[in-house]
Amino acid sequence: MCRINLNKNSFTRWLLGCFLFPFLTLASDPICIRDQAGNPIPHAYVKIGPDKVVPVDSTGSFELPDNLEADQLIEVFAMGFDARQIRVREISELSSLRLTEKIGQMGEVVVAATRTDRSVEDLPMPVTVISREQIQETGGMRLSEVLREQTGLQVVSDHGAGLQMQGLSSEYILILLDGEPLIGRTAGTFDLDRISVTNIERIEVLRGPSSAIYGSEAMAGVINIITKTNGERFAASLESRYRSFSTMDLSAEASFNQNDWSVQAYLNRFRTDGFDLNPDVPGNTQAPFQATTGQVKLGKKSGRWEFRLYSRMYREDSDNVLQLIENGTGRLADMSSERRDVNLNPTVIYRPNEHWQLTLRSMTALFETHSLTKMQEDGFLVDAQDFQQRYHRTEFQLDRQLGNNHLLTLGMGHLLETVDATRYEELNRFDAGYLFLQHQWDPADRWNIVTGVRGDLHSQYGERISPKISGMYKFSEKFSWQASLGAGFKAPDFRQLLLNFNNASAGYYVFGANLVQEGIERLQSQGLVQQVLLDPSQFGALQAESSLAINTGFRWKLSNDLLFQGNFFQNNISNLIETAPFARLTSGQNAFSYFNVSRVRTRGMELDWTWRLTKNLQVSAGYMYLDANDLDVLEQIDSGELFRRDADNRTRRVGRSDYGGLFNRSRHSVNLKISYQEPLSGINLALRAIHRGAFGFGDVNGNLILDDPAEYARALTSWNLSLSKAFRNGLLLETGGFNLLNQLNRYDPSNPGRTLFVGAKVPFHQLVKTK
Numbered sequence: 001m002c003r004i005n006l007n008k009n010s011f012t013r014w015l016l017g018c019f020l021f022p023f024l025t026l027a028s029d030p031i032c033i034r035d036q037a038g039n040p041i042p043h044a045y046v047k048i049g050p051d052k053v054v055p056v057d058s059t060g061s062f063e064l065p066d067n068l069e070a071d072q073l074i075e076v077f078a079m080g081f082d083a084r085q086i087r088v089r090e091i092s093e094l095s096s097l098r099l100t101e102k103i104g105q106m107g108e109v110v111v112a113a114t115r116t117d118r119s120v121e122d123l124p125m126p127v128t129v130i131s132r133e134q135i136q137e138t139g140g141m142r143l144s145e146v147l148r149e150q151t152g153l154q155v156v157s158d159h160g161a162g163l164q165m166q167g168l169s170s171e172y173i174l175i176l177l178d179g180e181p182l183i184g185r186t187a188g189t190f191d192l193d194r195i196s197v198t199n200i201e202r203i204e205v206l207r208g209p210s211s212a213i214y215g216s217e218a219m220a221g222v223i224n225i226i227t228k229t230n231g232e233r234f235a236a237s238l239e240s241r242y243r244s245f246s247t248m249d250l251s252a253e254a255s256f257n258q259n260d261w262s263v264q265a266y267l268n269r270f271r272t273d274g275f276d277l278n279p280d281v282p283g284n285t286q287a288p289f290q291a292t293t294g295q296v297k298l299g300k301k302s303g304r305w306e307f308r309l310y311s312r313m314y315r316e317d318s319d320n321v322l323q324l325i326e327n328g329t330g331r332l333a334d335m336s337s338e339r340r341d342v343n344l345n346p347t348v349i350y351r352p353n354e355h356w357q358l359t360l361r362s363m364t365a366l367f368e369t370h371s372l373t374k375m376q377e378d379g380f381l382v383d384a385q386d387f388q389q390r391y392h393r394t395e396f397q398l399d400r401q402l403g404n405n406h407l408l409t410l411g412m413g414h415l416l417e418t419v420d421a422t423r424y425e426e427l428n429r430f431d432a433g434y435l436f437l438q439h440q441w442d443p444a445d446r447w448n449i450v451t452g453v454r455g456d457l458h459s460q461y462g463e464r465i466s467p468k469i470s471g472m473y474k475f476s477e478k479f480s481w482q483a484s485l486g487a488g489f490k491a492p493d494f495r496q497l498l499l500n501f502n503n504a505s506a507g508y509y510v511f512g513a514n515l516v517q518e519g520i521e522r523l524q525s526q527g528l529v530q531q532v533l534l535d536p537s538q539f540g541a542l543q544a545e546s547s548l549a550i551n552t553g554f555r556w557k558l559s560n561d562l563l564f565q566g567n568f569f570q571n572n573i574s575n576l577i578e579t580a581p582f583a584r585l586t587s588g589q590n591a592f593s594y595f596n597v598s599r600v601r602t603r604g605m606e607l608d609w610t611w612r613l614t615k616n617l618q619v620s621a622g623y624m625y626l627d628a629n630d631l632d633v634l635e636q637i638d639s640g641e642l643f644r645r646d647a648d649n650r651t652r653r654v655g656r657s658d659y660g661g662l663f664n665r666s667r668h669s670v671n672l673k674i675s676y677q678e679p680l681s682g683i684n685l686a687l688r689a690i691h692r693g694a695f696g697f698g699d700v701n702g703n704l705i706l707d708d709p710a711e712y713a714r715a716l717t718s719w720n721l722s723l724s725k726a727f728r729n730g731l732l733l734e735t736g737g738f739n740l741l742n743q744l745n746r747y748d749p750s751n752p753g754r755t756l757f758v759g760a761k762v763p764f765h766q767l768v769k770t771k
Helices: 008-023 132-138 143-147 494-498 515-527 631-638 766-768
Strands: 031-034 043-047 052-056 072-076 084-087 097-098 127-131 151-155 159-167 173-177 200-205 222-225 234-241 248-258 262-272 291-303 305-326 327-353 355-375 381-402 404-422 428-441 447-458 462-474 477-491 500-503 508-511 530-531 545-559 562-585 588-610 617-630 643-645 652-653 667-675 682-692 715-726 732-738 755-763
Touching: 084 500, 127 132, 132 143, 132 530, 132 682, 132 715, 143 151, 143 159, 234 766, 248 428, 248 667, 248 755, 355 500, 381 500, 515 530, 515 562, 588 631, 617 631
Parallel strands: 031 097, 173 222, 508 588
Antiparallel strands: 043 052, 043 072, 072 084, 127 200, 151 159, 200 222, 234 248, 234 755, 248 262, 262 291, 291 305, 305 327, 327 355, 355 381, 381 404, 404 428, 428 447, 447 462, 462 477, 477 545, 500 508, 530 562, 545 562, 562 588, 588 617, 617 667, 643 652, 667 682, 682 715, 715 732, 732 755
16 A cells, blocks of 8 residues: 655645646656657657747657646657647656658658659659668569569560560660669660669659650659668678579678768679579570679768769679570580679769759769670680770759749759760760759649759750649648659660670670661571561661650548559650560570550559558558550551451451550559568568569561460469568568469569578677677
């Protein structure tokens, strides 16, 4: 039994306190703002009334002023978390405040969409942010393995791990690393497997044309890869992963911060024995290769000035075996190749006051490949190919805040690009100057409008204007609708016209449109062609292309735990430059080239659901419907000009129901993810399913369109699982597998079948602190 002794004076004070409690001014001890896992949120802030803001220190703690009434309502905010309202009397009973993370990464800050920092929920265009936690859940080692699990993105095997967005190929998707473009495309495709993911902080995916601020390569959208930046004085970690096919991924990171200087260093080593989907043919479908990536980020802040210098290096070496047929006899040849990629990006930022920001950035990049093919028995040189691309860009950007509702961005720049390659007659070069203007306007609390225009003056295709307008209206805090309309332009470059390339690590060939006839004759003479898929006579004489696209959709937060997002799109393109396989090789790989499709329309919808059932269980699902057609083919069908042979070998006219649209596009794709954290052990489980519908691989009945069931690769569903456990000292262990049901498709040579992995991450600075 507890007994309370009160004297006369203490009893009087106690009685007055009980009576006057709602009216007394209160003083409080420091209160810490934390997330649901108990981690402090130092970037939070506390708002009292319409004007007063209480600061939060680096530990996430704050103190309330002494003159607040007990019923005073305060609001707690933090980017990436749901706001929370609470009364002073309730706070006085707590030692910490817990905030709930916004569902669907709605609070993430995005740079790619407007070239300025802006929250996802305030953007009037479709944007997805893939967080560090989501990247970890995939268990992926390379960028392709992360992006293939995202709604609306198709990773396709077309001379490397290419990407499709809204039915448009990798040629129209700009890949950025820390805001700067990455070069080195083979036949227009940037190979996503060149990018390691262990040092990526987040990935921004901007859908729809962005030519108004980024130029012609952003007609379909932008992928911006943001690498890690650590704010601790010193941090270091080592991460290792091992998977099937003797695949090893080893990474080391270190960072140092002192006296306004920051240094971030990263090194990755990747190797694999490759795999073989056709053991009857000598050589691997994917050759053994080794790749090394190094990156250093240097930064310095001094008053109003900020300086950054980012550098990156990539090198890949591979070897394979090829069988050549001469006079009916097979002879073996050794193939070796090397890819090298170097980038240097200095940036200077000056902020004279809170209303102005001036940025001067530069980029210098080199991409080159070398490959040799020699006969095993006598060392005879069968083929030697070299490709070298140099790229330099200088750009100035000015940002001016005009009041609270207007942000004006003005930019100008110049780029120089050269390519020198085997069988090119001379060094190919072009120069371009450009100017872009963007206005971000919030005319009212519910409205958000972004307009932009870019003008390009190119030495190869002259002048071009690319405008865009985007708008969003918030019907409520829970529901908003956005729409954007943009135009783009793209001309064929010298790679599409003159490239002559084969990748020894993957075994595919790419010929520019002007060289495809010569290329197929050479492959046939070497006995490498198993089947001709398209008539090579339709290749060559490429024309420039232009586009007009619209995106419109909604964000609907039905509750704090349920988010529904949708985007509807249509792209109208003239003279689309299409990459397609024209021959299937005996190795199981393909030979590719380019051709124009005079009028193309891609349209469809992307839907995403995210549902947090409990604190530990979350389910998300995505669906994309895509309708991608050659409009000239549809006109020929309507006029009865196209024919096909049926199952009885009878000729009949092609109907609209027979036509499957553009090759290598799936009409339906679905992704599902179940994330669960087991509360007792702390083990994180992520089960994912990725379904790609049937797609056309090539023309087999000779009428040059997709209209026969035999021209489709079957649909495939891949089930992936990852399990991870994070310890208090920072140690992370993981295991899992890809394609657990071992689903294979002969027309997807990037899919090796079932793959298992284990991995560990050791943060040395945390272990030292623990000891």
